[in-house]
Amino acid sequence: MKTGTVGKIVSISGATVRTDLTDLTLFERVSVGEHNLTGEVVRLEKNGAVLQVYEDPGGLGLNEPVQGHGVSLATSLGPGLLSVMFDGLQRPLDVLNEKTGAFIHPRHLESPLDLRKQWSFNPVIKKGDNVSGGIKIGYIDEGGFQHPVIIPPGKNSRVESIAQGTITLEEPICSLEDGSRIFGYHSWPMRVPRPYKRKISPQEPVITGQRIIDFLFPLARGGTCIIPGGFGTGKTILEQTIAKHADVDIVIYAGCGERGNEMSELIEEFLELIDPRTDCSLMDRTVLVVNTSNMPVAAREASIYTAVTLGEYYRDLGFHVLLLADSISRWAEALREISSSLEEMPGEEGYPTYLASRLASFVERAGVVETLSGDIGSLSMILSVSPPGGDFTEPVTQSLLRTAGSFLMLDTTLANSRHFPAINWMQSYSLYQNLLADYFKRNISNDWEVLRSLCREIMHKEESLKEIMEIIGIEGLQEKDRLVMTVAEKIRSDFLAQNAYTADAYCDPQKTMNSIRTITDRFLQGRDHNDGIRQEEQK
Amino acid sequence: MRLSEHKYRTPSRIAGQLLSIENVHAARIGEVVRIIGPQNITFEGEILEIDQGNVLVQLFGDTRGLNTGNMEIVFTDTIRQVPLSREILGRRFNGAFKPLDGLPMYFASEWRPARGYPINPVARLKPEEFIETGISAIDGLNTLVKGQKLPIFSSAGLPAKELVAQILQNARLRESTKRFAVIFVALGLTFHEYSFYLGTLQNIESEFVAIINMADDPVMERLMAPRFALTVAEYLAFDYDMDILVLVTDMTNYCDVLREISNARKELPGRRGYPGYMYSDLASLYERAGRIRDSLGSITMIPVITMPEDDITHPIPDLTGYITEGQIVLSRELHQQGIFPPVDVLPSLSRLMQKGTGTGRTREDHRNLANQLYKNYAKGRELKKLEAIVGRDGMAEGDQLYLDFATVFENEFIHQGKQARSIYETLDKGLEVLKRFNLSADNLKKSEM
Numbered sequence: 001m002k003t004g005t006v007g008k009i010v011s012i013s014g015a016t017v018r019t020d021l022t023d024l025t026l027f028e029r030v031s032v033g034e035h036n037l038t039g040e041v042v043r044l045e046k047n048g049a050v051l052q053v054y055e056d057p058g059g060l061g062l063n064e065p066v067q068g069h070g071v072s073l074a075t076s077l078g079p080g081l082l083s084v085m086f087d088g089l090q091r092p093l094d095v096l097n098e099k100t101g102a103f104i105h106p107r108h109l110e111s112p113l114d115l116r117k118q119w120s121f122n123p124v125i126k127k128g129d130n131v132s133g134g135i136k137i138g139y140i141d142e143g144g145f146q147h148p149v150i151i152p153p154g155k156n157s158r159v160e161s162i163a164q165g166t167i168t169l170e171e172p173i174c175s176l177e178d179g180s181r182i183f184g185y186h187s188w189p190m191r192v193p194r195p196y197k198r199k200i201s202p203q204e205p206v207i208t209g210q211r212i213i214d215f216l217f218p219l220a221r222g223g224t225c226i227i228p229g230g231f232g233t234g235k236t237i238l239e240q241t242i243a244k245h246a247d248v249d250i251v252i253y254a255g256c257g258e259r260g261n262e263m264s265e266l267i268e269e270f271l272e273l274i275d276p277r278t279d280c281s282l283m284d285r286t287v288l289v290v291n292t293s294n295m296p297v298a299a300r301e302a303s304i305y306t307a308v309t310l311g312e313y314y315r316d317l318g319f320h321v322l323l324l325a326d327s328i329s330r331w332a333e334a335l336r337e338i339s340s341s342l343e344e345m346p347g348e349e350g351y352p353t354y355l356a357s358r359l360a361s362f363v364e365r366a367g368v369v370e371t372l373s374g375d376i377g378s379l380s381m382i383l384s385v386s387p388p389g390g391d392f393t394e395p396v397t398q399s400l401l402r403t404a405g406s407f408l409m410l411d412t413t414l415a416n417s418r419h420f421p422a423i424n425w426m427q428s429y430s431l432y433q434n435l436l437a438d439y440f441k442r443n444i445s446n447d448w449e450v451l452r453s454l455c456r457e458i459m460h461k462e463e464s465l466k467e468i469m470e471i472i473g474i475e476g477l478q479e480k481d482r483l484v485m486t487v488a489e490k491i492r493s494d495f496l497a498q499n500a501y502t503a504d505a506y507c508d509p510q511k512t513m514n515s516i517r518t519i520t521d522r523f524l525q526g527r528d529h530n531d532g533i534r535q536e537e538q539k
Numbered sequence: 540m541r542l543s544e545h546k547y548r549t550p551s552r553i554a555g556q557l558l559s560i561e562n563v564h565a566a567r568i569g570e571v572v573r574i575i576g577p578q579n580i581t582f583e584g585e586i587l588e589i590d591q592g593n594v595l596v597q598l599f600g601d602t603r604g605l606n607t608g609n610m611e612i613v614f615t616d617t618i619r620q621v622p623l624s625r626e627i628l629g630r631r632f633n634g635a636f637k638p639l640d641g642l643p644m645y646f647a648s649e650w651r652p653a654r655g656y657p658i659n660p661v662a663r664l665k666p667e668e669f670i671e672t673g674i675s676a677i678d679g680l681n682t683l684v685k686g687q688k689l690p691i692f693s694s695a696g697l698p699a700k701e702l703v704a705q706i707l708q709n710a711r712l713r714e715s716t717k718r719f720a721v722i723f724v725a726l727g728l729t730f731h732e733y734s735f736y737l738g739t740l741q742n743i744e745s746e747f748v749a750i751i752n753m754a755d756d757p758v759m760e761r762l763m764a765p766r767f768a769l770t771v772a773e774y775l776a777f778d779y780d781m782d783i784l785v786l787v788t789d790m791t792n793y794c795d796v797l798r799e800i801s802n803a804r805k806e807l808p809g810r811r812g813y814p815g816y817m818y819s820d821l822a823s824l825y826e827r828a829g830r831i832r833d834s835l836g837s838i839t840m841i842p843v844i845t846m847p848e849d850d851i852t853h854p855i856p857d858l859t860g861y862i863t864e865g866q867i868v869l870s871r872e873l874h875q876q877g878i879f880p881p882v883d884v885l886p887s888l889s890r891l892m893q894k895g896t897g898t899g900r901t902r903e904d905h906r907n908l909a910n911q912l913y914k915n916y917a918k919g920r921e922l923k924k925l926e927a928i929v930g931r932d933g934m935a936e937g938d939q940l941y942l943d944f945a946t947v948f949e950n951e952f953i954h955q956g957k958q959a960r961s962i963y964e965t966l967d968k969g970l971e972v973l974k975r976f977n978l979s980a981d982n983l984k985k986s987e988m
Contacts, residue, residue, distance in 0.1 A: 011590040062567075097661050102777070103655070350815050417914075
């Protein structure tokens with residue numbers, strides 16, 4: 001904390017506080033009030049500053065102290081993050097539970113990471129080596145997971161000394177000739193994207209194990225996908241199923257303004273489930289950032305930045321990371337609440353006019369990159385959207401449609417007929433389809449593309465036949481159209497629908513391929529058969 | 540802590556339920572102030588905003604007769620607290636938490652803030668114990684689970700209160716010996732409804748606490764009443780390991796007051812004039828339901844919502860549906876057909892049903908049976924639309940079967956009148972209806988594969 005001047009609170013409205021302290025910088029972290037609530041400077045004025053408090057402001061009083069920290073709101077990055085559940089400000093919720101009991105009282109915790117814990121460290125560089133930002137200097141053994149320690153971005157010097165064996169995060173493990181000391185962890189301002197060497201266009205898919213996604217609307221590594229849907233359409237179940245099965249190294253799950261019970265279920269399930277690729281519990285590859293709907297609203301706004309910074313960190317270590325956020329609408333609503341308490345001029349539906357640009361710059365933090373140390377890492381995003389009244393013309397969905405690469409529209413009608421995942425196959429799309437076509441061709445099957453077009457053709461045909469059939473009944477259709485209808489029905493119920501509660505929850509691409517082939521083969525045979533009959537008749 | 544009591548006589552403005560005070564030296568957000576007006580009328584307010592020395596206070600109680608020249612405002616240096624004691628069981632209070640039953644206030648063994656604190660997500664225990672409501676449409680197809688929040692979406696003129704009464708009479712946990720209590724919160728209720736509910740409460744076996752804000756009571760108290768109730772619920776559930784059912788009716792009145800106060804504060808209106816923070820505000824109530832690790836108790840919540848214009852996309856049911864774990868939707872059409880309870884199972888949903896049903900909880904075949912009933916009924920309902928166009932005779936025989944199934948399902952499975960059914964009776968009934976249409980257990984297995 002910056003020593004020096006302490007200011008006073010001069011006005012409070014909701015979580016927006018004005019202070020007479022002038023010695024502050026924009027987006028600096030501040031401690032507000034007697035209980036040191038965490039806040040951020042959002043506006044500087046002639047005689048003071050406007051602060052956003054990230055905790056429940058109840059009980060905050062006039063003339064209580066305000067103090068600047070001299071740094072901006074940052075995320076701590078290092079070993080010990082995996083399998084932990086953090087709140088929006090990266091406070092470990094289990095530690096908070098031990099200290100304050102089952103209910104959250106505003107409380108300041110020193111560090112998100114356990115600084116006293118002993119780790120075993122193996123260096124890969126030696127004294128005299130030249131190092132710069134992003135370079136791996138060694139590995140910390142995180143119980144099955146080798147956590148690379150990197151030089152924080154922005155440094156460039158020669159190694160003076162380096163530790164080996166048992167270390168803690170409190171002590172520096174490496175010192176450089178320029179005098180800087182490197183710890184096992186470092187902090188990064190959450191609103192600033194982390195640097196990389198260059199961005200690469202996505203080439204490979206994230207295999208989600210969901211047939212409709214992998215086959216019809218694939219997601220690329222480094223790509224972004226949005227899932228809008230009204231309530232009860234299964235957004236959360238879909239996100240959680242993907243979080244369980246996606247073939248990535250690290251999953252960051254941001255529960256943003258959603259239900260508390262869902263989070264407790266998620267943890268219990270993830271602890272029980274085993275990741276088939278590593279034989280460890282799924283929780284061991286997952287970091288949770290949770291700000292449920294009843295936790296302070298402003299911290300909800302910060303929570304997705306905490307999550308994306310964590311994601312970028314693991315990307316910079318050379319991993320493939322998947323960030324799931326549920327739901328981005330709650331984040332936008334938090335932004336709206338903050339904006340309205342700052343008395344900014346509202347744009348569409350009360351959202352601030354910078355909603356679209358904020359969303360776009362957030363979504364842009366996804367991608368495949370060559371890291372500073374030359375590795376390849378990726379950060380993919382799947383964001384769920386909760387449009388009010390299930391109406392997709394609202395600003396959050398519309399802004400995201402302009403930036404996201406894949407759109408999975410959840411359909412209330414499908415959900416009401418218990419077809420899950422309720423992804424509408426007519427409206428959804430993926431811009432990665434062509435980029436990834438080559439990959440599927442090489443790795444899964446030569447006719448992947450052919451079958452996909454055929455499948456889509458059948459579904460399109462069904463859509464146009466459906467109305468006619470409703471009037472004249474299936475008996476009134478021509479033989480070939482009847483075939484389309486039965487095959488489409490089969491595709492819908494046996495292929496596109498997938499039960500998240502059975503063994504069918506995950507389907508690998510090869511199986512996906514076989515299963516669609518069985519169905520379409522029947523279609524082709526039937527069609528040939530019909531053609532045969534017709535030719536006979538003509539003769 | 541302030542060392543002396545602060546009193547001011549500097550009110551600058553009263554507008555509706557909002558009072559501004561000037562030249563204040565010390566104040567806290569959420570601090571309770573006591574207002575003493577002419578003829579010693581006293582009531583309370585809460586600090587909403589502080590701007591330099593100007594303080595904005597939200598007043599609870601009737602502001603008529605107030606006079607800025609003759610008013611004393613006492614700053615109490617505390618936030619709104621609820622007196623708690625086990626003695627509370629069986630008592631009735633008004634929206635300001637004053638006894639309504641003529642008995643004196645009990646001696647509080649503890650005070651806790653009415654707004655409560657959010658439950659730490661890691662301390663939550665996942666809800667998985669089945670609650671039997673005696674209603675087939677709920678038990679069979681939209682199972683209620685301990686610790687769940689499951690609202691009833693009703694419309695004007697539909698028998699939501701009769702349904703709630705029936706749930707209250709029959710709700711029980713299977714094989715539970717723990718104490719069970721109902722907390723009833725009435726928000727803006729008419730006398731007619733109030734006497735109906737009170738009659739019901741007095742006839743049930745379990746103990747109850749009632750917090751009553753009638754339609755002609757001060758509206759601002761409607762914002763605090765559910766918070767008092769939930770603080771009491773948390774106390775009884777988590778300190779005394781009791782199973783608590785919180786029934787709130789009608790949340791639509793609550794939201795309207797939220798809109799009223801937001802409007803008076805000149806905040807930017809959101810959809811239909813409701814404030815942008817309504818989602819967070821509703822969540823701060825609904826999310827207090829649940830179970831926690833250190834305690835055997837639970838809070839289950841059934842809010843009743845009257846959907847304006849029967850519109851489920853109206854902000855009140857819409858935001859509620861995004862927070863709660865499902866919804867029970869009542870249908871005007873079924874009501875007109877004389878079906879009770881008129882639950883439309885198609886848009887209804889219990890998100891926690893998967894957790895509370897099956898072997899060891901209800902019965903092994905429960906989920907499968909529910910899926911089959913649901914699917915066939917959905918198909919029948921779909922075909923009913925077609926029937927309206929082409930007529931029954933124009934439809935295939937197979938389709939006519941589904942039509943008949945839908946009718947029988949509504950008349951025999953959903954409709955049960957005043958009679959309560961155990962979960963086994965519900966499941967057997969469902970099985971019987973399926974069998975009658977040759978959708979027997981064998982077919983069930985096949986369709987599962």
